[in-house]
Amino acid sequence: MFMKAEATRDLIVNSADELFYQHGYGRTSFSDIADAVKISRGNFYYHFKTKDEILDAVIDVRQVNIQSMLEEWEAEWPEPLDRLKRFANMLIVNRGKIIRSGCPVGTLCAELTKLDHVAQNRANELFTAFRAWLCEQFVLLGHDADAEADMLAMHLLSRTQGVAMLANAYSDEVFLRREVKQICEWLDTVVQRN
Structure with missing residues (x-):
């Protein structure tokens, strides 16, 4: 289960990275990222509670x-x-x-x-x-x-x-x-x- 959760988290961060690059941080919503990863918002919130948390992860990557x-x-x-x-x-x-x-x-x-x-x-x-x-x-x-x-x-x-x-x-x-x-x-x- 941990490996799947880690893979999902990485997929969220990589998708957010690309969306922030293409559309900007401000114009990219939780829904945009969840849609790109093809996961529910509930599963999304398991990994990241705020968009700022995703931004921190993107900067780290x-x-x-x-x-x-x-x-x-x-x-x-x-x-x-x-x-x-x-x-x-x-x-x-x-x-x-x-x-x-x-x-x-x-x-x-x-x-x-x-x-x-x-x-x-x-x-x-x-x-x-x-x-x-x-x-x-x-x-x-x-x-x-x-x-x-x-x-x-x-x-x-x-x-x-x-x-x-x-x-x-x-x-x-x-x-x-x-x-x-x-x-x-x-x-x-x-x-x-x-």
Whole structure:
């Protein structure tokens, strides 16, 4: 019974994650999630009493997924510059979803900020995970850990977020690809300067 309950809980969280991404946290109801999972509301409430509890679980899953992805990149790409380019190319790899729904982290953080939601800071930790990892890559490239590496990390993070937002707004894959290419060219100059 525990395995079935755990599987149902995971299914609820994964469905909520996708619905929050596609439609937004505020526009996704308990009924939407229950319908997607194909369970009764009573069974649904056994696992989660509030939508905020589901949001916390979704943020937890996204945090684990981000950490796993970053670890995979470190194993696959031994050079920090290649890892940074892989980060930028994440936009191309996920271009269909980004053009349709934007960045899953950026859209969630923006929505929770507008709502002044209590989970806003927890959601921002998703960006913080990327920021810390990007900063680490710039340090490995020889940039000063105290200021310069973090500034470069924030610059890269902000550029990719801007590209994701505008590619979504204009449904423009050509723009997305062009901007990612320019980001990678910029990364080459950052390495040459150091």
